[in-house]
Amino acid sequence: MLRTHTCGELTAAHNTQEVTLCGWVARRRDHGKLIFIDIRDRSGFTQIVFIPKESGEAYKLAQELRNEFVIRLSGTVNKRPKGTVNEKLATGEIEVLAKELEILNPSMNPPFEIEEESEITEETRLKYRYLDLRRKKTFNNLVLRSDLYKIIRDYLGKNKFIECETPILTKSTPEGARDYLVPSRLNYGHFFALPQSPQLFKQILMVAGIERYYQIAKCFRDEDLRADRQPEFTQLDIEMSFVNEEDIFGLTEGLMQAILKELKGIEIKTPFPRISYDQAMEKYKSDKPDLRKEAGSDFAFCWVVDFPLFKYNEEEKRWESEHHPFTAPAECDLENLESAPQKVKSRSYDLVLNGMELGSGSIRIHRSQLQQKVFDIIGISKEEADKRFGFLLEAFQFGAPPHGGVAFGLDRLLAILSGEESIREVITFPKNSSAFCPLTSAPSEVEDKQLTELGITIRRRK
Amino acid sequence: MLRTHTCGELTAAHNTQEVTLCGWVARRRDHGKLIFIDIRDRSGFTQIVFIPKESGEAYKLAQELRNEFVIRLSGTVNKRPKGTVNEKLATGEIEVLAKELEILNPSMNPPFEIEEESEITEETRLKYRYLDLRRKKTFNNLVLRSDLYKIIRDYLGKNKFIECETPILTKSTPEGARDYLVPSRLNYGHFFALPQSPQLFKQILMVAGIERYYQIAKCFRDEDLRADRQPEFTQLDIEMSFVNEEDIFGLTEGLMQAILKELKGIEIKTPFPRISYDQAMEKYKSDKPDLRKEAGSDFAFCWVVDFPLFKYNEEEKRWESEHHPFTAPAECDLENLESAPQKVKSRSYDLVLNGMELGSGSIRIHRSQLQQKVFDIIGISKEEADKRFGFLLEAFQFGAPPHGGVAFGLDRLLAILSGEESIREVITFPKNSSAFCPLTSAPSEVEDKQLTELGITIRRRK
Numbered sequence: 001m002l003r004t005h006t007c008g009e010l011t012a013a014h015n016t017q018e019v020t021l022c023g024w025v026a027r028r029r030d031h032g033k034l035i036f037i038d039i040r041d042r043s044g045f046t047q048i049v050f051i052p053k054e055s056g057e058a059y060k061l062a063q064e065l066r067n068e069f070v071i072r073l074s075g076t077v078n079k080r081p082k083g084t085v086n087e088k089l090a091t092g093e094i095e096v097l098a099k100e101l102e103i104l105n106p107s108m109n110p111p112f113e114i115e116e117e118s119e120i121t122e123e124t125r126l127k128y129r130y131l132d133l134r135r136k137k138t139f140n141n142l143v144l145r146s147d148l149y150k151i152i153r154d155y156l157g158k159n160k161f162i163e164c165e166t167p168i169l170t171k172s173t174p175e176g177a178r179d180y181l182v183p184s185r186l187n188y189g190h191f192f193a194l195p196q197s198p199q200l201f202k203q204i205l206m207v208a209g210i211e212r213y214y215q216i217a218k219c220f221r222d223e224d225l226r227a228d229r230q231p232e233f234t235q236l237d238i239e240m241s242f243v244n245e246e247d248i249f250g251l252t253e254g255l256m257q258a259i260l261k262e263l264k265g266i267e268i269k270t271p272f273p274r275i276s277y278d279q280a281m282e283k284y285k286s287d288k289p290d291l292r293k294e295a296g297s298d299f300a301f302c303w304v305v306d307f308p309l310f311k312y313n314e315e316e317k318r319w320e321s322e323h324h325p326f327t328a329p330a331e332c333d334l335e336n337l338e339s340a341p342q343k344v345k346s347r348s349y350d351l352v353l354n355g356m357e358l359g360s361g362s363i364r365i366h367r368s369q370l371q372q373k374v375f376d377i378i379g380i381s382k383e384e385a386d387k388r389f390g391f392l393l394e395a396f397q398f399g400a401p402p403h404g405g406v407a408f409g410l411d412r413l414l415a416i417l418s419g420e421e422s423i424r425e426v427i428t429f430p431k432n433s434s435a436f437c438p439l440t441s442a443p444s445e446v447e448d449k450q451l452t453e454l455g456i457t458i459r460r461r462k
Numbered sequence: 463m464l465r466t467h468t469c470g471e472l473t474a475a476h477n478t479q480e481v482t483l484c485g486w487v488a489r490r491r492d493h494g495k496l497i498f499i500d501i502r503d504r505s506g507f508t509q510i511v512f513i514p515k516e517s518g519e520a521y522k523l524a525q526e527l528r529n530e531f532v533i534r535l536s537g538t539v540n541k542r543p544k545g546t547v548n549e550k551l552a553t554g555e556i557e558v559l560a561k562e563l564e565i566l567n568p569s570m571n572p573p574f575e576i577e578e579e580s581e582i583t584e585e586t587r588l589k590y591r592y593l594d595l596r597r598k599k600t601f602n603n604l605v606l607r608s609d610l611y612k613i614i615r616d617y618l619g620k621n622k623f624i625e626c627e628t629p630i631l632t633k634s635t636p637e638g639a640r641d642y643l644v645p646s647r648l649n650y651g652h653f654f655a656l657p658q659s660p661q662l663f664k665q666i667l668m669v670a671g672i673e674r675y676y677q678i679a680k681c682f683r684d685e686d687l688r689a690d691r692q693p694e695f696t697q698l699d700i701e702m703s704f705v706n707e708e709d710i711f712g713l714t715e716g717l718m719q720a721i722l723k724e725l726k727g728i729e730i731k732t733p734f735p736r737i738s739y740d741q742a743m744e745k746y747k748s749d750k751p752d753l754r755k756e757a758g759s760d761f762a763f764c765w766v767v768d769f770p771l772f773k774y775n776e777e778e779k780r781w782e783s784e785h786h787p788f789t790a791p792a793e794c795d796l797e798n799l800e801s802a803p804q805k806v807k808s809r810s811y812d813l814v815l816n817g818m819e820l821g822s823g824s825i826r827i828h829r830s831q832l833q834q835k836v837f838d839i840i841g842i843s844k845e846e847a848d849k850r851f852g853f854l855l856e857a858f859q860f861g862a863p864p865h866g867g868v869a870f871g872l873d874r875l876l877a878i879l880s881g882e883e884s885i886r887e888v889i890t891f892p893k894n895s896s897a898f899c900p901l902t903s904a905p906s907e908v909e910d911k912q913l914t915e916l917g918i919t920i921r922r923r924k
Contacts, residue, residue, distance in 0.1 A: 002704040002864065022704040024671065024861055042673050068861040072704075105828055107861035130857045133670035142672070146625040153615065163608040164890050168630065168656075168680055169642070169694050171904040180631070180644050181908060181916065182656070185684055186897045189920045190905035194630075194644070201891065204901075208595035209486065210604070211504045218630055218680075222647055232631050242464040242484040242534075366567055391902050395592045399486055399530040399569035402464065428626050429663065435648045439666075440853050442633040443652035446643060454643060456918045458651045 002072055008044025012093040014077040019096060021046060022104070024134065025069045026115050035062045037098075039071065042139065047086075047095040048073060058101035068107035068114065068131075074100040122424070127438040129429055141418050141426045147263060148414060149216060152236060155258050159251065161212040161238070166201035168194060168218065172388065176324070178222035180231070183454040194220035197407060200392050202239040203326065203364060206403035207395040211241045216410065228422055230411065231435045238361075239405030245349060248361060248406055249274075249303060252351060260299055263417055268299060272351075276306040290355030299416075302352050306330070309346035310377065318379050323348045325374055326392075327362040328404075334370075341377055351408070358413055361406025368396045464534055470506025474555040476539040481558060483508060484566070486596070487531045488577050497524045499560075501533065504601065509548075509557040510535060520563035530569035530576065530593075536562040584886070589900040591891055603880050603888045609725060610876060611678060614698060617720050621713065623674040623700070628663035630656060630680065634850065638786070640684035642693070645916040656682035659869060662854050664701040665788065665826060668865035669857040673703045678872065690884055692873065693897045700823075701867030707811060710823060710868055711736075711765060714813060722761055725879055730761060734813075738768040752817030761878075764814050768792075771808035772839065780841050785810045787836055788854075789824040790866075796832075803839055813870070820875055823868025830858045 003022040010019065023041035030036075035050040050062040058073065065071065075098040086092030112120045114134045125132040132138050153163070169192040172179050179193035195201075197219045205213045217237045223229055240247060253270040260266045273291065280287050287307075291300040309329050310319040319341050321327065329337060330345040337344055348362035365371045371393065375385050385393060414426035424430040431437050451457060465484040472481065485503035492498075497512040512524040520535065527533065537560040548554030574582045576596045587594040594600050615625070631654040634641050641655035657663075659681045667675045679699045685691055702709060715732040722728045735753065742749050749769075753762040771791050772781040781803050783789065791799060792807040799806055810824035827833045833855065837847050847855060876888035886892040893899050913919060 001709055002706070022863065024863075040671075042671050070861045070863045104864055105858075105862050108859045110860055128860070130666050130670040131860060133667075133672070139671070142626055143624055145627070149625055150615070150619055153612070157612055162605060163611055164604055165607070165680075165696065167694065167891050167893075167899065167904075169682070169893075169904065170891075170899065171902040171906060172908070178647070178915070179912070180654075181912065182642050182644050182905075183918075184897065184905040185640070186687070187905050188923065189907065191908045192642075192905045193908075200902075204592050205595075205890075208592040209502075209504050209601070210595070218627075220631070225648070232629065234627060244464070247463055396567075397570045398572055398590070398593060399532045400567050401484065401486075401532045402566055428667075429629050429632075431629075431631075435646065437629065437632065440633040440662075442629075442631065443644075443646040443649050443654045444633060445651065446634070446653045446655075450641070450643060452921070453640070455921045455923075456645075457921050459914070459917045459919050461650070461917075 006043040007039050007041040007046045008090055010046055010077055010091050010094050010096070012079050014094065015079045017077045018074065018099075019077055020072065020074040021048075021096065022072045023070070024107075024114075025065050025067055025071060028065055028067070035059065035065075037062065037065060037071075039073070040134075044090050046091045047080075047089075048075065048098050049095050050098045050101075055098045055101075058098045061101045061103065062098065064103070066107065066109070068110055068134075069103055070105040070107070072102045072104055073098050123432060123438055126424075126430065126432060129439050138425070141414065141420065142428060144263065144418055145410075145414055145426060148259065148410065148417070151259055151262050152214075152216065152255065155255050156212075156214045156238070159212070161214045162210055164205060164210065164213050164215055166195070166198040166205075166215060166217065170195050170201075180220045180222050183456050185454050188455050196221050197235065198237050199324065199326070200389055202237060202405060203392055203400075203403065204395055206239055206241045207398065207400045209241075209401075211401075213237075213239045213405075225433055225435070227433055228424075229433075230423060230427065231431055233423070234410045236359075236408040236410055237405070238407065239403060241401040241403045243363075243402070243404055245305075245347065245363060245404070248349070248363075248404055252359070252406060253301075256301060256351075259413075259417075264299070266297075266299060268297065268301065272301040272303055274303045274305055277304055277308065278306065280304050286355070287350065288352045288355050288357050292354055300354055301358075304350045304352055305348075306345045307348050307350075308342070309333075309344040309374075310341045312342070320378050321374075322346060323360065323362060325378060325380065326364045326371070328365045329370075329374070337373055338377065347404070349406075351406070353413070353416060356412060356416065357409075358416075359406050359408035361404065363402070363404035366396065366400040366402050368393060371396065468505040469501050469503040469508045470552055472508055472539055472553050472556050472558070474541050476556065477541045479539045480536065481539055482534065482536040483510075483558065484534045485532070486569075486576075487527050487529055487533060490527055490529070497521065497527075499524065499527060499533075501535070502596075506552050508553045509542075509551075510537065510560050511557050512560045512563075517560045517563075520560045523563045523565065524560065526565070528569065528571070530572055530596075531565055532567040532569070534564045534566055535560050585894060585900055588886075588892065588894060591901050595890075600887070603876065603882065604890060606725065606880055607872075607876055607888060610721065610872065610879070613721055613724050614676075614678065614717065617717050618674075618676045618700070621674070623676045624672055626667060626672065626675050626677055628657070628660040628667075628677065628679065632657050632663075642682045642684050645918050647916050650917050658683050659697065660699050661786065661788070662851055664699060664867060665854055665862075665865065666857055668701055668703045668828075669860065669862045671703075671863075673863075675699075675701045675867075687895055687897070689895055690886075691895075692885060692889065693893055695885070696872045698821075698870040698872055699867070700869065701865060703863040703865045705825075705864070705866055707767075707809065707825060707866070710811070710825075710866055714821070714868060715763075718763060718813075721875075721879075726761070728759075728761060730759065730763065734763040734765055736765040736767050739766055739770065740768065742766050748817070749812065750814045750817050750819050754816055762816060763820075766812040766814055767810075768807045769810050769812075770804070771795075771806040771836075772803045774804070782840050783836075784808060785822065785824060787840060787842065788826045788833070790827045791832075791836075799835060800839065809866070811868075813868070815875070815878060818874060818878065819871075820878075821868050821870035823866065825864070825866035828858065828862040828864050830855060833858065
C-alpha cells in the first residue's frame with residue numbers, strides 16, 4: 001500500500017507516530033503562514049498542517065494544492081492543543097504535521113463542490129457520477145447496497161439456498177413488458193432477448209431438483225418512460241420446492257427482520273399482517289396499503305393475498321392473468337376455473353412496505369394439465385404456449401415438484417432504507433429518465449460495419 | 463414444508479419415528495410382494511418399503527410408480543435388519559415403511575437415465591438440462607459455484623471491499639472482441655453494447671474514491687466459435703486504489719489459499735512463484751507454464767510478470783497494446799516509451815494455474831498525459847480515444863488515484879476445481895459451441911412488430 005493508515009483512523013493513541021496517508025484534498029485554509037489541508041479518503045478526513053520551517057519542501061508544494069488533488073503525504077501525528085479538538089470528526093483529536101508531500105494527480109476545478117451542498121441538476125451529477133460518488137451521502141448508498149447483499153446472502157446461505165446464475169442472453173420471457181433484443185451474428189436473423197426476470201429459469205431449476213435457489217439478478221424491461229424506472233434493475237429472486245405459502249412468508253419475514261436489524265438497528269415484529277386483496281381495496285382503496293400510521297413504525301410491512309387469478313381485459317374482451325400465467329389457483333377454486341373465472345383466487349402474494357410493492361410471488365402451477373387449462377382461459381393457444389415457453393412445459397412432463405417463490409426489487413428496497421425518493425440514488429451508474437446514461441453517452445451510434453456483421457440495418461425514418 | 467425430513471438425513475437415531483419425505487423415484491424394485499423404492503432429493507436417497515398389509519392403499523398406488531415420478535410419502539423409520547445395512551449410503555442404516563403415498567406429479571420416461579452413466583450426447587444433456595442437473599455430478603458443480611462465491615465474498619468483505627454493480631446496458635468497451643449490441647427503442651438508431659468486462663467502470667469507481675471494489679460480473683463477447691468459449695461468462699473483477707503489484711499479489715494469493723483450503727482441503731504455499739514473460743518463453747516456451755511437475759502439487763499457481771507493453775502488428779505495421787491501453791508502463795522504462803517501444807515492459811501480470819490463464823490484471827495509467835502518450839504510440843487518435851472512452855479520460859482530469867486490479871475467469875477456475883474439461887459443465891444453462899441454447903432455443907426469430915418498434919430490419923441475404 002502507498003499509505004500506512006487511512007484518513008479515518010488516526011486518534012490520540014497514534015500521537016507522535018510517523019504516518020503516510022493518501023487521499024483527496026477536501027479543503028485548504030491558509031492561516032497566516034500555516035497551511036491547513038483536510039485530506040479525505042473513503043473512511044474520513046484528517047487535518048494536515050504545513051509549517052514553513054518544519055515541513056520544508058512540502059510546505060512549498062502545499063501552496064499548489066487545490067481541492068480534489070490526489071496527494072500522498074508523510075508526517076507526524078500530533079495531539080491537537082486543547083480548545084482546537086474537533087469533536088465532530090473521528091480524527092478530531094489529532095492533526096498530522098506534514099514532512100513530505102507528493103502530488104499523485106492534480107485535478108481540474110470540479111463542476112460542483114464535493115464537500116458542500118449546492119444546487120446542481122441531476123443530469124450534471126450523473127454525468128460526473130465519479131464526483132457525485134465522492135460525496136458521503138451517495139457513497140453511503142453504495143455501501144448500503146453492498147451491506148444489504150451480504151445480509152441477504154448470509155441469511156439465504158444459512159437456509160441452504162444455492163446461488164445459481166441464469167443466462168442474460170436468452171429467450172423472451174412472459175412478464176408482459178417489451179424485451180430488449182440482441183441480434184445474433186452467428187445465427188443470422190435470430191435474436192436473443194434479455195430476461196425480464198429469471199422466472200422460467202427458476203422454475204426449471206425446481207424441476208432440476210435444486211429445491212432452494214436464489215440469485216441477485218439483473219432484469220431488463222424496455223418500458224416507456226416513467227419517472228422512476230430503469231431499463232435494468234436488480235431483483236432478489238427466490239424459488240423453493242415442496243413448500244406452501246407459509247414457508248415463503250416465514251423465510252421472507254426472517255430475512256426482512258435481519259435486514260432491518262442489521263442495517264437500521266430496528267426490531268420489527270413478525271408475522272407481518274396479511275390482508276386479502278378485497279379487504280385492502282375496501283379499507284385502503286389500494287392493493288399497496290401504507291400501514292405506517294396504524295403500526296406506528298417507520299417500516300410497516302404487510303402481505304396482500306387472495307388476489308384474483310384473472311382480470312378481464314375489456315378492450316380485447318378476454319381474460320388475462322393478474323400476475324403471470326404460471327400462478328397457481330387456490331385449491332378451493334379449482335372447480336370454478338372454467339365456469340366462473342372471475343371468482344377464482346390465486347395463490348399469489350405481494351409484500352408491501354410503506355405503501356410500495358416490494359416483492360411479489362406465488363405458488364406455481366406444477367402440473368401440465370392445469371397449466372394448459374389456464375392457458376386456454378387466457379387464450380394462449382397450444383402453439384403459442386409452445387413457442388413462448390415450450391421448454392418449461394416440456395420440463396413439467398418429467399417430474400416437476402410443487403414449488404413457489406418470490407422476487408423483491410432491491411433498488412426500491414434500498415431507496416426506502418436510505419430514505420431516497422428515486423432508485424437512481426442507489427444505483428451505481430443509473431440511466432436518466434430517458435433511458436440514457438449521461439456518463440457514458442450510451443446508447444450511441446455504432447459503425448456500419450458492426451451492423452453489417454449482425455445482419456441488420458437501421459430502418460429509414462418516415 | 464410438505465415434508466418433515468430430507469431424503470439424506472435419516473439414521474438409526476430416527477428409528478420408530480413417523481416421517482414425511484418428498485422427492486423423486488430413483489429406483490423401484492419388486493421383491494416378491496414387497497416393493498422397494500429409492501426416493502431422491504438433493505440431499506440423498508432413502509429406501510422405502512411397501513408391504514401389502516401394512517402399507518394398504520399406498521401399496522396399490524406404489525405399483526404405478528415409475529422413475530422420476532415426484533412423490534410424497536409418510537411412514538415409519540425402521541432400522542434395517544443386520545446384513546441389509548448399506549454402508550455406502552448415508553441413510554443406509556434405515557428404511558421407511560410406507561403408510562401413505564401421494565403422487566405429486568408423474569413423469570414421462572426420461573430420455574436418459576438419471577442414476578446411471580449412459581452414453582448421451584452433450585446436446586441431449588443441454589436440451590434436458592433439468593434432468594442432467596438431477597445427476598449428482600452436475601448438481602455438485604452448481605453447488606461448487608455457490609460455495610466458491612461465498613468464499614470469495616467473505617474473503618473480500620473481510621478485506622473491506624465494496625461490492626458494486628456496473629451496467630449491462632452500456633457502451634462499447636475496449637477489450638478487442640466484438641460487442642453484443644442492443645438496439646434502443648427510445649433512442650432511434652442508437653445501440654447499447656453489453657460489456658466485454660467492467661474495465662472502464664471499475665477504473666471510474668477508483669476515480670470516485672471507492673478504493674476497493676469487487677464484483678462477480680457477467681461479461682459478453684461475440685467471438686467466433688471455439689470449443690470452450692461462451693457468449694457470456696463470469697469473472698471476478700477487482701480494483702484497488704493506492705496500491706502496487708505486491709498488494710494485488712498478496713490479496714490474490716490469500717484468496718486462492720482460502721478457496722483451495724475450503725473447497726479442496728488443500729493447503730497451498732505462498733507467495734506464488736513469479737516468472738518473467740521472457741523467462742517463461744525461454745524455459746517453458748509458453749507464457750502459461752504448467753508447474754505441476756516441479757511443484758509436485760495438483761494445483762500449481764504462478765505469476766507471469768514483466769510482459770512487454772506493446773506488440774507489433776506486422777500486418778498493419780503498427781504497435782498495439784499487449785494487454786489493454788490502460789496498462790501502466792514499468793517506471794524504469796518510461797524514458798524509452800516513444801524512442802524504443804519494443805523495450806518497454808508493462809506493469810501487468812497474469813495468474814496461471816496448471817498451465818491455464820486464470821486471471822490477468824495490471825497497475826493502470828492514472829495520469830492523462832501518460833495515457834495520451836500511449837494512445838499516440840498505438841495510433842489511437844485523440845478523436846477516437848474521446849469517442850471510445852472519453853468519459854474515462856475526462857474523469858482522469860478530476861483527481862484519479864493510482865490504482866490497479868485484476869480479473870479472474872470463474873468458469874475456468876470452477877472447471878479446474880471440479881476436474882471438468884469444459885466450462886459448460888460448470889455453467890447452469892450454457893450455450894453450445896454454436897452460441898445456441900439447446901434448452902430454450904435462443905437465439906430465435908422475433909416478430910416483425912418488435913423489429914419495427916426498434917427501428918431495425920434484417921438485411922436481405924445475398
